[in-house]
Amino acid sequence: MGVLPVPAEVRAILLDIEGTTTPIAFVQETLFPYIKDNVKEYLRAHWEEEECQRDVGLLRKQAQEDSSLDGAVPIPLESGSGEEELERVIQAVVDNVHWQMSLDRKTTALKQLQGHMWRAAYATGHVKGEIFEDVVPAIRKWREAGMKVYIYSSGSVEAQKLLFGYSTEGDILELFDGHFDTKIGPKVESESYRRIAASIGCATNNILFLTDVPREANAAEEADTHVAVVIRPGNAGLTDDEKSYYSLISSFTELFLPSST
Template structure:
């Protein structure tokens, strides 16, 4: 692999996750299938819990907003008690989650439920976050050079912290100065990078954003953020 030096003037590194710090295969072949295969079981086990009900409520709200979309799956309110009514609502939630995932949607409602499911999987050792072998050495070099390192992913902040907290490299959360997800804005919109810069107290032109998605890189550059497309992490020369 070649060496791509960090441009002069960069004070903060902003990292994408999927395809940048973590193999795409891990997300596509481990994390997402875990949700599809276990969402019904998870809902049944946690249905009465407040957190689960908040997740369902957010999914129901999203379903209402999606009502005009082709194939959208509504989530009804429970109109009574009994196993049959519960079965009807859980089935609707499962079908809605599967529909959103089939379209690779990145709604906050879906990401929140996924994050909570992954939390349980990581904590029990069913899942470990995969990290490219050059990630930790590169981040350590950046930090030694006085740069701060942040994550910006479409996955929720909670999901990010789980991946790096229960990773194949151990708990590496201490290497990051902060985390951002789509609550600050979509990754394909330039305004999101301006908000991140304001949040961390840094000019956009002092940030280097690393991603494997051209549209994200273009949006960052529109905000005067330096962006680099990389299948691996560039290292300090």
């Protein structure tokens, strides 16, 4: 690693989050445990609110679809009033959320509740989005050089905006020209990168994609997008073939932009 020249035709830099701008440990050791530890308290506090009831309704529907799965946790309807009945239903929701998370499921119902819980946690200062220290200075430099900067993450756009809006570096949302999540397509499919290029209004080879995941890098390359693989503490190791094949960086400062003259 060292200096990696950015090809002259690149006009936009597309960034992954987990393992690229943000330590994987932040997601695994801060965000997810926060949900597990606080879901019961959150449901008790917000149960009467329309948003919370919608979230529970989605989870209940998901639980019905999951009923044939091993270890599935049903969520009953409230069959009366009273504190005891409410506790019984809330406990079922808590157990269902814990079960889904133990299987690392990505259901819309689970993601929606998590998103609303994280929003509350960021807003109250219980959680701050962690950003590697080289990220913000590098992005400011890229923008000064006329680059557009976008995010592409499997986390929802809402979750992305929370992470960067309430980050250890303050609110840095103004550094990004746009956000993409898996609604545009999976990160391991080359078609997703063609859609992003069309959405940005450029060719795929005008984009440089930074990710820590070789399968994503491979999909982007198939779409004729430039790629660099990011090596960060805590990231999964690369094979020798991957190390010799991909351009590697361990810090955003290693990207060398062509002079704009």
